[in-house]
Amino acid sequence: MYRFLLTPRWWGINLFVALSIPFCLLMGTWQLGRFEARVDEQREQGSSSRVHAAARPLGEMLPVSKETNGKPARVTGTYDRERQLLVPDRTVDDREGFYVLTLLRDRAADGRALPVVRGWLPGTPDPDRVPPPPKGTVTVTGALQASESASTPGANAHGGLPRGQLGVISAASLVNLVPYQVHDAWITQQRTTAPMKPVPPARAHNTGLDLKAFQNLGYTAEWFVFAGFVLFMWFRLFRREVEVARDLSLGLHHEPPESAPSEEEPPRAGDTAPAQPSAEEAEHPPAHPPART
Template structure:
């Protein structure tokens, strides 16, 4: 009754099933592993000591920024140069803007330094002047922002002296020198935010929490296992239908359509 499984057509079907099911299982297991990795990273981030309690380290030792170094205190020395205002930033449920100055270091590259936050619309007249001469700054290290993390509408452009997101890519055409692909935010005390400005707390590193992507991985896990089960179900259904057709033909209940 099942000799039809040895026909060329069924050899192709069987080969597809033999390859498809392990592939679905592999992809489902891989997506589950991605979800577990995100959970473990989230748990490690919770167990990690407060970055603010760690001693500051030279900037170059903490680059490139990773989930391990994001939020770590960094120290750099240089001279303040160009200044930009970063609008559309909220702090304590209030709308305002960041005050960002570029610190020209001894290496020639500049480090974006968020000196503080001010409420309302960007206004250069309200911004305290940056310290003159060579200074040493200590702040919490942050990774460069991307267009999906700022929440600022850049479709209409921004006035001169304003910046939509803090990254080397957004500054490359605005200043005539290289910029670090990272930035720091100054704490409240010591070399922190100037008088009249509120310090900007460091943000959690991207990918270190149970965000939407983590649960997408979990959803994809279920989808791949469902696909594998569906392939197996359809194979059994086709085999049963073919077997019933062969039985009916043998009993003379159906005409040979071959």
């Protein structure tokens, strides 16, 4: 009954199925691995392990990228104690408050300044509540952050703030406030002076689960569906062939009946076709003999 499996047609079908299913499973597994890698990368971007990793010199981590954002950076210099700024409308632990930002003159960058967020305090900005920055040369370690933009939560890019306050932490917003150049980055200290609280580092832009991650997940489902479809079609063809073989073994398979003969049958062999009159006879037909009485 299963001898049809040895036919060249079924050899080709079986070979196609044997190659297609492992290929679909392999591609589906690869796409699933790509999705899991993006998920792990997104988790690693938001984990605290980046903050507690070994600090690297600031010069080795600039410009800020997805790989360096949130990682600890180390810089040595002196604080500009005369130009301390407060950043209002900032939320930490679901409480409204303000950042305390002090510019650190980077000794390794010829005096270029690095904005350092030394901590956060609740309530409205008040310079009298802010602890003074350390004097002299200090080495500061903090989570590296990219410059803010108008879309950053809490940022105020419209201006109109009182003197001594800053709406957006960026080199562009500081260029008119200080007489020296500023790094296009900032750091947030994770070890602060009481009563200030550390500001959690923000995640880099476009590091969450984007459309590509869900595309990988969709491709995973498609490849597994393809594998199931190939197996389903093979089983369907196999069952059909088995039914046909069973019918033949039981004599249930009949040849289609012969078509009924047409009304005008063709002349048989040996029959003489009636003679056709010539053109002259057609023009001058012979006279009929008179009928006998």
